[in-house]
Amino acid sequence: MQFLATISSLPFYILATISIICALGMILNPNLVRAGFTLIGSFIGIAGLYFLLNANFVAVSQVLIYAVGIVLVIVFAVMLCSLKEEAHNIKESVFSSKARVTFAVLISSLVFAVLSFVIRSQDWQAIAKLTGAERQSSLVQLVDDKYLSQIGFLMLNKYILPFELVSVLLLIVLVGTILLSKKDIK
Amino acid sequence: MTVTLVHYLTFSALLFSIGLFGLLISRNAFRVLMSIEIMLNAVNINFVAFAHFLDPLAVKGQAFSLFVMAIAAAEVAIGLSLLLLIYRNRMNIDMDSFATIKW
Numbered sequence: 001m002q003f004l005a006t007i008s009s010l011p012f013y014i015l016a017t018i019s020i021i022c023a024l025g026m027i028l029n030p031n032l033v034r035a036g037f038t039l040i041g042s043f044i045g046i047a048g049l050y051f052l053l054n055a056n057f058v059a060v061s062q063v064l065i066y067a068v069g070i071v072l073v074i075v076f077a078v079m080l081c082s083l084k085e086e087a088h089n090i091k092e093s094v095f096s097s098k099a100r101v102t103f104a105v106l107i108s109s110l111v112f113a114v115l116s117f118v119i120r121s122q123d124w125q126a127i128a129k130l131t132g133a134e135r136q137s138s139l140v141q142l143v144d145d146k147y148l149s150q151i152g153f154l155m156l157n158k159y160i161l162p163f164e165l166v167s168v169l170l171l172i173v174l175v176g177t178i179l180l181s182k183k184d185i186k
Numbered sequence: 187m188t189v190t191l192v193h194y195l196t197f198s199a200l201l202f203s204i205g206l207f208g209l210l211i212s213r214n215a216f217r218v219l220m221s222i223e224i225m226l227n228a229v230n231i232n233f234v235a236f237a238h239f240l241d242p243l244a245v246k247g248q249a250f251s252l253f254v255m256a257i258a259a260a261e262v263a264i265g266l267s268l269l270l271l272i273y274r275n276r277m278n279i280d281m282d283s284f285a286t287i288k289w
Contacts (some may be wrong), residue, residue, distance in 0.1 A: 005188050012189040016197045023224050024202060032216055039220050046227050053194070053238040058230075058248050064277035065255050070223060070262050077266045078216050081273050104210035107201040115199035124191050124239075131240045147245055154249045167254045173260040180267040 011052060019045030054146040057148050082096040194235035202228035215269050215279040219262060226258045 022042035029035040043066040050059035153164045201224060208221030230251040238245025273279050 009189045012193065020197075020200060020204065023204045024209075026220055026224070027204070027211065027217070032214065035217065035220065035288070039223065042224065043227065047230060047247060049194075049231060049235055051199075052189075053234050054242075055234045055238065055245070055248050058234055058251050061252060061255060062230075065259060066223070070259060073262060073266060074216060077270060080270060081216075081279060101211060104207050107210060108207035111206055112199055112203035115202070116196055119192060119195045119199065121255075128191075128240055148249065150243075150245055151249050151252070154244070154246060155252075158246075159249055159253075162253055166253055169257065169260055173263050177263050177267045180264070180271055 012049065015045045015052070018042075019049070031034045033075055036071055036078060039074075040067045040069040040071050043071070054147065057151060191239040194231060194239075195217055198228045198235070201231070209264040213281045215272075215281055215284075218281060219265050219269075223258060223262070226254060228268075230254050 019042045021042075021047065022038050024036045025038040026042065029038055047059045047062040047067065050062055104124075126147060205221045205224035205228060208224065209218055212218055212221065233247040233251040233254070235247075236246045237251075241247060269279055273283070276283065
């Protein structure tokens with residue numbers, strides 16, 4: 001039984017390790033285009049975690065929007081900027097000042113320490129009882145294939161206002177991007 | 187030991203700290219954008235994990251993670267067009283050189 005539990009938790013650890021290593025590689029890789037492609041590995045690892053969490057639609061959207069869409073747009077913009085001379089001495093510019101690196105390590109490890117302390121100190125079992133998740137989790141197998149319709153139902157009923165606001169936001173972004181990238185901006 | 191909500195939350199906290207580290211350490215504006223994407227992804231993992239473990243019937247967290255994705259796409263589009271505009275004007279995208287663009 002112990003062995004079975006270990007095996008079933010293996011995919012989580014593998015995917016988490018992949019995405020953390022790829023995220024670190026993105027930050028430390030001196031070549032910007034390679035850093036962008038390393039980011040794809042991180043996003044695909046996170047998409048695998050979404051599959052483990054029964055969020056199939058979110059996982060597919062993650063691959064489509066993040067791993068393909070956003071990263072490809074960033075990589076194309078990097079190529080447009082043709083930072084040839086910067087690509088050579090970016091290593092020294094990333095690690096130039098010791099004080100900067102020390103500050104960054106200090107701040108981020110402090111944030112991680114505080115977050116993990118808060119996570120450990122919560123009683124999640126009690127919260128799960130409070131929300132009724134314990135009762136519902138026996139029903140999850142029944143509605144396993146109904147997640148997608150549930151998301152659509154939420155988006156068009158309870159969350160109709162944010163849904164419409166997002167569409168307005170995307171329209172504004174479309175217009176704004178065209179306006180910003182016009183040659184003769186007056 | 188089975189994988190519980192705490193595992194997912196700790197993983198997401200770790201990923202968020204890595205994104206914050208990249209945000210603070212990098213001087214290239216493109217790398218700053220990529221670090222922000224990592225941080226947004228960490229938040230998304232939280233949403234989906236809460237939806238799975240605490241709210242398995244009405245999966246509100248998944249709907250929210252889709253909203254976050256749409257806003258991340260919008261942020262990247264505007265950010266990149268601003269960066270290209272700055273690059274066209276001053277031929278570099280070092281974060282320290284933006285300090286003169288204050289008002």
